[in-house]
Amino acid sequence: MPMKHSTYSVIIVGSGIAGLYAAIKISETMSVPDGVLLLTKSQISECNSRYAQGGIVGVLPENKTDSISLHVSDTIKAGCGLCDFNVVKFISENSNHAIKDLMKYGVKFDRNEKNQLNFTLEGAHSVRRILHVGGDATGYGIEKELVNKVKNDPVISSNITIYEQTLATDLLVDSKNTCRGVIAYNSVSHEYETVYAPYTILATGGTGQVYKYTTNPSVTTGDGLALAIRAGADIKDMEFIQFHPTALSIENDDSRFLISESVRGEGAKLVNQDGEYFMKDHPQKDLAPRDVVARAIYSQLSRGNRVFLDTTSIDVDLFKKRFPNIYKTCLENGIDITKDFIPVSPAAHYCMGGIKTEINGKTSINNLFAIGEAACTSLHGANRLASNSLLECVVTAYELVNHISKEELHPTKVIDETIMNIIKKYSDDNSESVSDETFVDIDSLLLNLKTTMWEKVGIIRTESSLSRAIKEIETIEKEFNTDSKCNSIREYELRNMIYVAKCIINAALSRKESVGAHFRADSIQVNNDKQDNVRDFVHEQKTTARICN
Ligand code: FAD
Numbered sequence: 001m002p003m004k005h006s007t008y009s010v011i012i013v014g015s016g017i018a019g020l021y022a023a024i025k026i027s028e029t030m031s032v033p034d035g036v037l038l039l040t041k042s043q044i045s046e047c048n049s050r051y052a053q054g055g056i057v058g059v060l061p062e063n064k065t066d067s068i069s070l071h072v073s074d075t076i077k078a079g080c081g082l083c084d085f086n087v088v089k090f091i092s093e094n095s096n097h098a099i100k101d102l103m104k105y106g107v108k109f110d111r112n113e114k115n116q117l118n119f120t121l122e123g124a125h126s127v128r129r130i131l132h133v134g135g136d137a138t139g140y141g142i143e144k145e146l147v148n149k150v151k152n153d154p155v156i157s158s159n160i161t162i163y164e165q166t167l168a169t170d171l172l173v174d175s176k177n178t179c180r181g182v183i184a185y186n187s188v189s190h191e192y193e194t195v196y197a198p199y200t201i202l203a204t205g206g207t208g209q210v211y212k213y214t215t216n217p218s219v220t221t222g223d224g225l226a227l228a229i230r231a232g233a234d235i236k237d238m239e240f241i242q243f244h245p246t247a248l249s250i251e252n253d254d255s256r257f258l259i260s261e262s263v264r265g266e267g268a269k270l271v272n273q274d275g276e277y278f279m280k281d282h283p284q285k286d287l288a289p290r291d292v293v294a295r296a297i298y299s300q301l302s303r304g305n306r307v308f309l310d311t312t313s314i315d316v317d318l319f320k321k322r323f324p325n326i327y328k329t330c331l332e333n334g335i336d337i338t339k340d341f342i343p344v345s346p347a348a349h350y351c352m353g354g355i356k357t358e359i360n361g362k363t364s365i366n367n368l369f370a371i372g373e374a375a376c377t378s379l380h381g382a383n384r385l386a387s388n389s390l391l392e393c394v395v396t397a398y399e400l401v402n403h404i405s406k407e408e409l410h411p412t413k414v415i416d417e418t419i420m421n422i423i424k425k426y427s428d429d430n431s432e433s434v435s436d437e438t439f440v441d442i443d444s445l446l447l448n449l450k451t452t453m454w455e456k457v458g459i460i461r462t463e464s465s466l467s468r469a470i471k472e473i474e475t476i477e478k479e480f481n482t483d484s485k486c487n488s489i490r491e492y493e494l495r496n497m498i499y500v501a502k503c504i505i506n507a508a509l510s511r512k513e514s515v516g517a518h519f520r521a522d523s524i525q526v527n528n529d530k531q532d533n534v535r536d537f538v539h540e541q542k543t544t545a546r547i548c549n
């Protein structure tokens with residue numbers, strides 16, 4: 001059967017909050033004669049966004065304790081000064097509008113008995129400014145309403161075609177550095193389709209799955225980033241991987257359910273098995289920046305200690321109401337927070353780096369845009385301030401639509417030899433596929449990759465651990481031909497994760513000093529210009545460094 005070809009006005013890859021919000025805005029505000037195609041590799045609602053717990057930053061005029069300048073300052077301090085000031089300011093200034101717009105789409109942020117919005121606190125925020133939904137189900141609460149709009153709103157849905165279980169496997173970038181669309185692979189029918197569009201938007205999320213322990217769901221394999229790397233796009237800040245300090249840690253269970261930072265925001269404390277309150281000497285205690293807390297826990301674990309969240313200062317009924325999913329999940333794992341402390345350990349959580357973009361998602365490739373966690377606008381610098389990412393998804397998606405709605409939709413089916421060569425790789429008569437000839441054990445290669453990344457490119461890195469990691473990834477790469485047509489989503493994901501892993505390692509090798517989430521134990525040089533003095537605490541944890549070698 002010949003490969004199907006189709007044309008849309010806009011292609012959006014990914015159905016997290018960034019992709020869905022962009023789809024809604026495009027459909028509402030733009031003339032899209034060929035419609036919008038929303039591609040997503042699993043079911044529409046499966047993504048990181050769905051699992052967001054703590055909330056979304058709202059710098060709202062009704063919150064008299066807060067201000068744009070305070071939020072900007074908190075974001076830049078958390079990011080160790082590596083944030084782009086103008087981007088931070090812009091996103092902060094637009095948060096009020098973003099929150100009100102989400103409310104317009106049906107998102108019901110939690111309120112108190114006086115019907116006022118409830119604000120919570122997370123690490124490195126100087127005031128309560130985080131809005132939440134369903135207590136600890138913020139992502140689910142937002143995603144559900146946006147999916148509902150995209151699927152059921154008569155006006156919005158009429159412009160949008162949704163392909164579920166469909167993976168973008170390559171970008172169609174021509175010899176003039178212009179993106180003309182994507183190759184789409186349906187993992188159920190195993191059919192490929194060439195999709196053309198004047199605009200392609202990558203909203204493919206983060207990279208958590210390249211690590212053995214992660215809070216991210218299985219779809220988060222850095223695909224968009226890998227596609228962009230393959231196409232030659234500029235990439236930025238990939239050494240900055242955020243490890244969330246408190247994922248639920250159950251023996252013989254590698255999955256890492258998140259225990260939201262807002263549990264500490266509401267008063268929980270980190271202690272070791274001897275009851276030692278090891279964050280007590282930090283000026284911000286348990287609510288120090290995330291990278292600092294993650295390293296402090298790592299240091300405890302490295303000394304053979306266990307780490308727990310002591311929630312006894314939070315009233316039990318309040319806990320159950322405020323954190324219903326955390327309460328339930330702990331109970332399902334045999335932890336009754338009314339009696340037990342919660343065992344926690346760090347896990348890969350967020351990728352501060354990504355495809356380098358402007359605030360409107362523009363990448364270095366013409367007509368290719370990236371938004372959400374896949375992008376790097378430089379909002380987060382070396383360490384993301386909690387709950388800034390959902391806000392970034394919404395504001396950048398809005399700006400992107402604002403930008404492209406002013407442009408004329410130009411004809412797209414300009415197919416040059418470069419594009420023909422990409423299409424050829426995926427056409428049916430191309431029998432060269434990755435594992436036709438020799439058996440490749442994808443699962444064990446994936447496990448090797450994730451273990452290498454966790455052990456050698458994790459919370460603490462050294463030149464020697466990183467150099468060994470790159471060799472191990474290259475060995476995996478030799479066993480798996482990364483440029484052929486693959487036979488399954490898992491194979492494509494492995495291919496993509498190899499690109500992403502190499503990109504993280506090379507960035508980590510290049511940055512010799514420690515800053516934010518990137519901690520080089522072999523370097524005494526700390527980027528002092530970029531460090532807030534509260535971060536001196538980090539150096540007390542230096543004993544940890546040796547463990548990695
Ligand atoms: P995602 O929501 O991850 O969506 C990516 C989409 O792309 C998915 O639909 C995926 O299936 C699809 N996709 C990927 N590759 C392909 C491909 N090749 N082809 C087709 N489709 C593809 N941030 C906050 O601000 N506040 C919080 O409280 C918070 N809590 C969090 C809790 C957890 C457990 C996790 C994991 C993250 C949390 N974050 C939080 C981070 C935040 O959720 C993410 O940064 C944000 O949701 C990313 O949204 P996104 O739309 O960019 O990507």
Ligand code: SIN
Nearest residue numbers: 053054260261386387
């Ligand atoms: C959390 O709830 O702790 C996660 C918040 C975030 O990652 O922004």
